[in-house]
Amino acid sequence: MKRFCLTVQIAAVLLWTHAAAAPAGALRIGTANFPENYGNPFNSVSVTYGTTYSALFDALTFLTNDGELLPWLALSWTQEAPTKWVIKLRPNVVFSNGEPFTSEAVTTAVAYIKSDVGQRDAVSRELRGIVRATARDALTVEIETAGPDVQLPRELSLLRMPAPGAWKKLGVAGFIKEPVGTGPYKLARRTPTIVTFAAVPTSWRKAPAPTLELTVAIDPAARRAALQTNRLDIVNTAVAPEEIPDVEALGGSVFSDKLPSSVAIALNNVKPGPLQDKRVRQALNYAVNKDAISTVMWAGRTSVASQMGPPSVFGFNKDVKPYPYDPAKAKALLKEAGYEKGFQFVFEGVVGTVIQSDVFQQVANDLAKVGVTMEIQMVPNAKFIESQMTGIWRGTAAALPYFSPTYDALYAMSSQVCTSPAPWFCDKDLAAAVEAARNATDLNARRTLTEKVMALSHDTALGIFLYDTVTFVGLGPRVKKFRQDAGFIRYEDIVIE
Numbered sequence: 401m402k403r404f405c406l407t408v409q410i411a412a413v414l415l416w417t418h419a420a421a422a423p424a425g426a427l428r429i430g431t432a433n434f435p436e437n438y439g440n441p442f443n444s445v446s447v448t449y450g451t452t453y454s455a456l457f458d459a460l461t462f463l464t465n466d467g468e469l470l471p472w473l474a475l476s477w478t479q480e481a482p483t484k485w486v487i488k489l490r491p492n493v494v495f496s497n498g499e500p501f502t503s504e505a506v507t508t509a510v511a512y513i514k515s516d517v518g519q520r521d522a523v524s525r526e527l528r529g530i531v532r533a534t535a536r537d538a539l540t541v542e543i544e545t546a547g548p549d550v551q552l553p554r555e556l557s558l559l560r561m562p563a564p565g566a567w568k569k570l571g572v573a574g575f576i577k578e579p580v581g582t583g584p585y586k587l588a589r590r591t592p593t594i595v596t597f598a599a600v601p602t603s604w605r606k607a608p609a610p611t612l613e614l615t616v617a618i619d620p621a622a623r624r625a626a627l628q629t630n631r632l633d634i635v636n637t638a639v640a641p642e643e644i645p646d647v648e649a650l651g652g653s654v655f656s657d658k659l660p661s662s663v664a665i666a667l668n669n670v671k672p673g674p675l676q677d678k679r680v681r682q683a684l685n686y687a688v689n690k691d692a693i694s695t696v697m698w699a700g701r702t703s704v705a706s707q708m709g710p711p712s713v714f715g716f717n718k719d720v721k722p723y724p725y726d727p728a729k730a731k732a733l734l735k736e737a738g739y740e741k742g743f744q745f746v747f748e749g750v751v752g753t754v755i756q757s758d759v760f761q762q763v764a765n766d767l768a769k770v771g772v773t774m775e776i777q778m779v780p781n782a783k784f785i786e787s788q789m790t791g792i793w794r795g796t797a798a799a800l801p802y803f804s805p806t807y808d809a810l811y812a813m814s815s816q817v818c819t820s821p822a823p824w825f826c827d828k829d830l831a832a833a834v835e836a837a838r839n840a841t842d843l844n845a846r847r848t849l850t851e852k853v854m855a856l857s858h859d860t861a862l863g864i865f866l867y868d869t870v871t872f873v874g875l876g877p878r879v880k881k882f883r884q885d886a887g888f889i890r891y892e893d894i895v896i897e
Contacts, residue, residue: 426596427609427896429889430623430635434595434616439579439587440572441560442513442523445805447659450887451636455597455612457560457581458605460487460506461553465658465885467712467807469554473501473561473582482548482841483531487556489539495563496586496600503535508564510543517572523558526805548841554714554806584891585612593617608894627652627874633896634879636887639872641699651877656870657884660713661803662705663756664863665747665763666816668796669825674743675796681861683733685723687770688763692725694867697759702870707854708802708812710868715809715837715850720858722865730770742771746795748787751778756799759866788815791822800824802863805886809850810837816862825862 431451437443441457460474476488493501510533513524529552531544545552563580570578579587584607585597595614599607615632617623623635624643628650639647644654667684669676690704706722709715734740749760757778764774777794779787787793788800804811813834818826833856837849858865875882881895 425609426611426613427894428613428615428631428633430615430617430626430632432616432618432620432623432637434614437576439576440521441562441579441581442509442518442521445522445526445558447805447887448637450884451614451889452595453560454583454888455585455614455891456579456583456587457562458583459558459560460489460556462888463554463557463660463807463885465660465712467660467714469557472557474553474556477553477556479550479552483545485543485545485552486536487541487543489541490604491539493582493604494602495566495580495582496603497563497566497580498602499563499565499580501561501582502538503541504564505561506541506543506559507533507535508567509533509559509561512567513559523560526558527555529555548839550840550843550846551714551806551808554808558805584608605892608891608896612891624874627876630876630878633876634882634889635874637871637873639874641697641701641872644699644701644872647874653875653879655873655875655882655884656701657873657886658702658710658712659803659869659871659886660709660805660807661801661812661869662707662709663759663866663869664705664708664800664802665760665797665866666800666802666824666863667861668793668798669827669862670791670823671793671796673745673796674737674739675745677737678860679733679737680739682723683730683737683770684767684772684864685861686726686733687730687772688766688864688866689725690722690866693759693762697762698867698870701872702867705802705865705868707809707858707865708816708863709804709809709854713804713807713809715847715854717851717854717858719851720855723861727766727770734770734772740771742773744773744775745797746775746777747797747799748784748793748795749776749778749799750781750784760799763864763866789822791824797864798824800863803869809854810834813853813857816857827856827860827862830856830860830862 438452458473462470462472473490474487475490478486480486512518518524529545529549531546534542536542566580567575584603584605586600588598589596593616597612599610626632627635647654667675667681674680694702694704704722706720767774802812816825817831817834833853837853840846840849878897883890883893
């Protein structure tokens with residue numbers, strides 16, 4: 401505790417030496433970074449930027465961190481034909497500049513993501529199945545898709561709405577500097593490290609404070625320090641599991657945000673080697689004490705993963721259970737596969753994931769007990785992304801995220817099938833099951849077929865399934881109520897003193 405408090409004091413001084421005092425009544429949040437071009441609502445689907453996007457913008461639908469699909473700017477959706485959806489919009493919503501929210505906002509947004517410029521943005525790539533949007537009336541939109549897409553309502557949770565008049569007038573470059581959305585706040589002032597927002601009284605989501613101040617501090621210790629010295633009210637992704645008691649002891653609390661992802665070590669069976677044998681991949685799963693990782697390293701606030709996604713994702717198979725910790729069975733499978741004396745493989749992780757690095761080291765320790773050496777190599781994020789795009793890897797294992805921004809278990813299969821541009825894993829039975837699920841025209845059939853994919857992914861052991869992802873949000877004493885869903889802050893639900 402003394403060491404923690406000293407770290408708090410030092411980091412607080414470093415962070416706030418040159419910082420101005422927050423405006424009276426401000427809600428003060430610390431974040432690791434601001435999204436590049438954060439005034440562009442189509443620029444990213446990362447949960448990392450949820451703090452900023454959720455202040456400014458709203459999408460047509462909303463997914464909670466339990467995977468529940470909620471009406472948001474769209475009140476209802478009906479599939480009139482396999483490739484035609486009709487969306488009914490929420491009435492009496494206005495943008496921060498006074499523009500009314502109507503069908504024009506949706507048609508303008510879709511026209512942009514289908515444009516040559518728009519297709520460079522992340523949201524466009526995620527919604528590439530949309531062909532066009534047409535207004536039927538002021539609050540009714542028809543969306544046409546290239547093929548049957550029973551998951552479109554979930555995908556529309558990524559389509560944030562800019563004010564169409566401001567978007568057309570300012571262009572992308574201008575809108576980035578002067579963003580206009582339906583969220584509870586609008587941009588007031590920005591510096592390289594602090595962005596200030598003013599509450600929008602007319603927003604359909606009410607702001608909890610007249611001013612919102614976002615402060616960027618890359619170092620998690622600095623964000624924790626500012627929380628403990630009451631210079632910040634909320635800090636995102638800054639609290640490690642073992643520090644939760646310290647935060648609570650100083651009058652704060654911690655919110656656990658369950659993400660639509662599972663942490664795993666993906667195993668490459670495309671490259672020649674031991675990992676091409678299913679028995680070897682299963683052995684690695686039996687060799688790792690995942691319960692210990694979940695209980696000790698994550699303070700019991702998460703659960704052991706059994707498949708490519710947590711229970712919140714669509715298509716999660718509840719009948720699939722995690723691999724139990726059984727080193728004896730692991731050794732027996734290795735012997736059966738011809739690796740009684742073990743073997744060595746290289747694992748690639750991303751530089752900067754400190755907590756996960758500890759987890760991966762623990763995995764390596766467990767594997768060593770059955771004679772398998774996992775050499776850990778941490779690479780820069782840019783290099784890691786390059787390897788994903790090209791398929792050129794140093795090793796045969798990697799921290800590929802089993803993540804889905806649309807809470808769809810199939811999403812994580814993008815590089816895990818034979819037909820991927822740069823396949824990481826190839827199993828013909830699994831690939832056929834994925835294709836069948838993707839082509840389903842009925843939601844119930846899609847769910848059943850996806851559950852089959854999850855069972856196959858478990859049995860073929862395409863990765864070492866570790867635990868379901870959770871992040872911790874530190875809350876100061878002023879915060880009496882808080883809700884966040886996969887990085888999206890529910891500002892309208894925040895209560896502060």
